[in-house]
Amino acid sequence: MTIDSSTSQRADLSLGSAVSSRPTAQSELESMPVESRAAELIEWFRGRGVIAVAFSGGVDSSVVLAAALASAADSVTAVTAVSPSVARWQIELAESIATHLGADHRLIETDEVSLPQYSVNDASRCFHCKSTLYQTLDRLCQSPDLDSATIVSGTNADDLGDYRPGIAAGDRAGVLKPLAELGIDKSGVRALARHFGLPNASLPASPCLASRIAYGVRVTPERLGQVEQAEELLRAMGLANVRVRYHEGGLARIEVPADQISKLADAPVRTKLSQRLTEIGFRYVTLDLQGFASGSMNRQLVSLGGPTDTVA
Numbered sequence: 240m241t242i243d244s245s246t247s248q249r250a251d252l253s254l255g256s257a258v259s260s261r262p263t264a265q266s267e268l269e270s271m272p273v274e275s276r277a278a279e280l281i282e283w284f285r286g287r288g289v290i291a292v293a294f295s296g297g298v299d300s301s302v303v304l305a306a307a308l309a310s311a312a313d314s315v316t317a318v319t320a321v322s323p324s325v326a327r328w329q330i331e332l333a334e335s336i337a338t339h340l341g342a343d344h345r346l347i348e349t350d351e352v353s354l355p356q357y358s359v360n361d362a363s364r365c366f367h368c369k370s371t372l373y374q375t376l377d378r379l380c381q382s383p384d385l386d387s388a389t390i391v392s393g394t395n396a397d398d399l400g401d402y403r404p405g406i407a408a409g410d411r412a413g414v415l416k417p418l419a420e421l422g423i424d425k426s427g428v429r430a431l432a433r434h435f436g437l438p439n440a441s442l443p444a445s446p447c448l449a450s451r452i453a454y455g456v457r458v459t460p461e462r463l464g465q466v467e468q469a470e471e472l473l474r475a476m477g478l479a480n481v482r483v484r485y486h487e488g489g490l491a492r493i494e495v496p497a498d499q500i501s502k503l504a505d506a507p508v509r510t511k512l513s514q515r516l517t518e519i520g521f522r523y524v525t526l527d528l529q530g531f532a533s534g535s536m537n538r539q540l541v542s543l544g545g546p547t548d549t550v551a
Contacts, residue, residue: 273434276427277306283417284310291380291388292317293372293414294344295325296333298432298439299393299425303417305340305435307391316385317342320372322349323460324447326467328474336439347375358458364449366404373412391415396424443480452485465520469493472515476508480531489522497530 283306284290290307294300294317307315319333330346337344349371351357357367373390380388392409394416399406409416418428432440448463451470456462462485469483469491478499484492493512495503503509503526513524 273430276421276423277309277431277434279421280306280417280423280431281310283421284312287312287389289313289386289388290315291376291385291390293376293390293392294319294333294337295393296329296336296439297393297444298437298442299395299418299428301336301340301393301437301439302428302431302435303391303393304337304342305437306417306431308340308342309435314385314388315342316388317344318376318379319344319346320349320375321346323352323463324368324449324458326445326448326470328471329445332439332442336437339438345379347379349375352458352460352463360449360452360454360456360458362454363404364454364458366408368447368449369405369408370412373408373414377412389415391417394419395428396422451482453487456485456487461520468519469516469521472512472519476502478502482531483516484527485521489520491516491521491524492527493525494527494529494531500526500528500530 280302290312292300292304292307292315294304296319300317304315304317317333317337319330319337321330334344349368351368351371354367354371357364357371376390379385380390390413392414394403394406394409395418399419406416423431429440448466449458451466452458452462466483466485470481473481473483473493473495478495480496482494484494486492493503503512509526516524
């Protein structure tokens with residue numbers, strides 16, 4: 240699918256649009272039975288016609304998809320992006336969850352990696368990625384069977400408190416955020432996922448592969464492939480929550496939970512891991528002694544003049 244790369248205006252890197260007024264005070268939301276939260280979310284979709292869910296297979300967009308399907312909307316389609324920045328296991332997960340829910344599921348190819356404003360990998364990278372996704376999704380929604388569908392995302396209420404350029408891209412594209420609008424945070428999302436019987440209810444978040452590449456280091460398909468292969472190797476060793484960060488000079492910085500560091504530091508494992516990552520293409524292989532930290536790459540943003548509270 241051809242990607243419109245004509246967007247040249249500078250990204251608006253303000254926070255995603257804040258929800259000006261939530262229907263229920265946060266303390267009341269926290270005490271609301273999950274059945275009531277589910278009913279409220281399902282009701283949100285009623286009367287909105289055809290729905291297209293920007294669907295990653297993660298727990299947030301899975302809950303949105305489950306609620307949309309339960310609402311008896313005119314039609315509901317889950318749409319998942321395929322690109323070098325999305326790990327193959329995540330696409331397979333999205334396919335599995337969509338099948339589990341009985342949803343119409345479509346894959347769309349995006350080509351954000353070819354965009355100079357994306358591959359330069361500055362603090363606005365996520366904006367350009369999501370802009371490409373939503374442009375491609377919008378074109379898909381012009382097809383007769385999707386009938387100018389309403390596009391919705393899995394953005395939750397907690398996301399509004401972070402620096403998320405992708406939310407700004409969604410706002411500019413008119414993408415709606417039912418979870419955030421209803422004040423549903425991440426813990427509420429997981430409760431709803433269990434309520435809907437989703438198999439990924441406890442799945443850790445896993446942002447795109449480009450989030451592993453240090454800001455200022457060019458994003459290329461080759462580097463994304465190296466990161467994906469390295470993380471697959473570590474997952475095969477039984478490490479579910481892992482990041483392989485790519486730094487200047489081909490340096491791999493491995494992050495695993497602190498209580499699992501000793502497993503990788505063991506001499507035979509360390510030697511084998513170093514050898515395999517070198518074969519993949521890394522020049523240096525390191526283990527971060529601080530352990531796994533979501534968003535650790537964002538420590539760089541101070542030197543780049545950007546905010547420091549993104550998540551990756």
